Amino acid sequence: MDEHGPGGECRRLKQSIILRPIPALGIAAILIFLLTTALHTPSTVQDGPVTEHVIQGVVKSAVVEEVAAMRAQATRGGATGYPPVKKLHSTKKLRVLITGGAGFVGSNLVDKLMREGHEVTVLDNLFTGRKKNIEHWLGHPNFNLVIGDVVEPVMLEVDQIYHLACPASPPHYQYNPIKTIKTSTEGTLNMLGLAKRVKARILLASTSEIYGDPEVHPQPESYWGHVNTIGPRACYDEGKRVAETMMYAYQRQGGVEVRVARIFNTFGRRMHPNDGRVVSNFIIQALQNKDITLYGDGSQTRSFQFVDDLVDGLHALMNSNYSLPVNLGNPDEYTVGDFAATIKRLTKSSSRIVRLPSNQDDPKQRKPVITTAETHIGWRPKWSVARGLAETIAYFERELADAGGEIIPTGPRAAKPRPRASS
């Protein structure tokens, strides 16, 4: 835990007071005792009328000034370059762990929880996540980054766990399938073990892929799925299916409070330029007037949701009383062929749409039934696909500018995530 972690402010304060030459040892001892009981979280420094009262009653002005300076540093946000953060009373402030918090979805969730004023710890191996996605919070007293892998056990004190860690893009999860399986199985076991130990509520980011190549359309949560257990997608699909099984085993046997979100195709800011999924590929190709790569005949369908809707859904589910799986997706369904034409039009691109062979076991149709989310967690998507695409196109324009003008999003010349030596 670094000095910005929970308790870091207090530790610095206690250390500085212990080192300060205060002649009356008795006063110092009283002060340390009072600080130990009153300053047990950083939020008491921020909220602090009690703290101020205690300190002003006994100590020299230097210490009072130090507390004031720390409070200013902790709360000024904009002045130090941090986005604004709500001040939460310590009784409302949650300690939240987000595995995969430096990734596309995770980092958008980090922003929401940080802005709400919670203490957020990100655990990420940076395999597909990027430090860039969360760098605007580095050093903030409410934020911790742990670079590590969920396949290793971790000891933390938290109230809630959003377990998102796992490559989700087909080319990424198929790049190192053994690692993908380990992440979903050993990683989920580790997080469930932690949840059980510290009595935290845990939410699993599951996926529409557990329905496989569905024979029921659209897909309600009651559908058991149609997955090829030995196909190239199975490392992810079956990994997530057994992860769901583990969640309910821990609920039944260990009394763990679980939440399961089945996430449908999601797009938006912070997608990795080499993500390889359809939205990022098509936009990056179109913006550079390069060929748009359509796999198959383009008649397969997908339903796309904007990332802000997903983040709201994850948050609503975590804080609801509903513990069965919930589909989170936007039922706005497109054929992939029509989607390519839409992106070409929105980007005013001169790209050609070229057909390439389809991927093995590629689901032919996908669309969520979201009545469970509407009924039980009061959620439905707010972003239209068109509005989400406008924002995402602007994001990729900035990424292209940062990359010096060229990105190859997919295919053999695309930058690939490096497999880890450990697997």
Ligand SMILES: O=C(O)[C@H]1O[C@H](OP(=O)(O)OP(=O)(O)OC[C@H]2O[C@@H](n3ccc(=O)[nH]c3=O)[C@H](O)[C@@H]2O)[C@H](O)[C@@H](O)[C@@H]1O
């Ligand atoms: O986007 C998501 O959130 C979902 O993406 C993937 O599922 P998939 O639907 O196969 O994702 P894509 O790789 O984006 O493919 C969508 C369709 O577009 C096609 N595609 C993809 C990329 C491309 O360049 N061209 C193209 O035609 C694919 O063949 C597929 O039919 C993941 O496996 C899911 O876990 C995840 O929920």
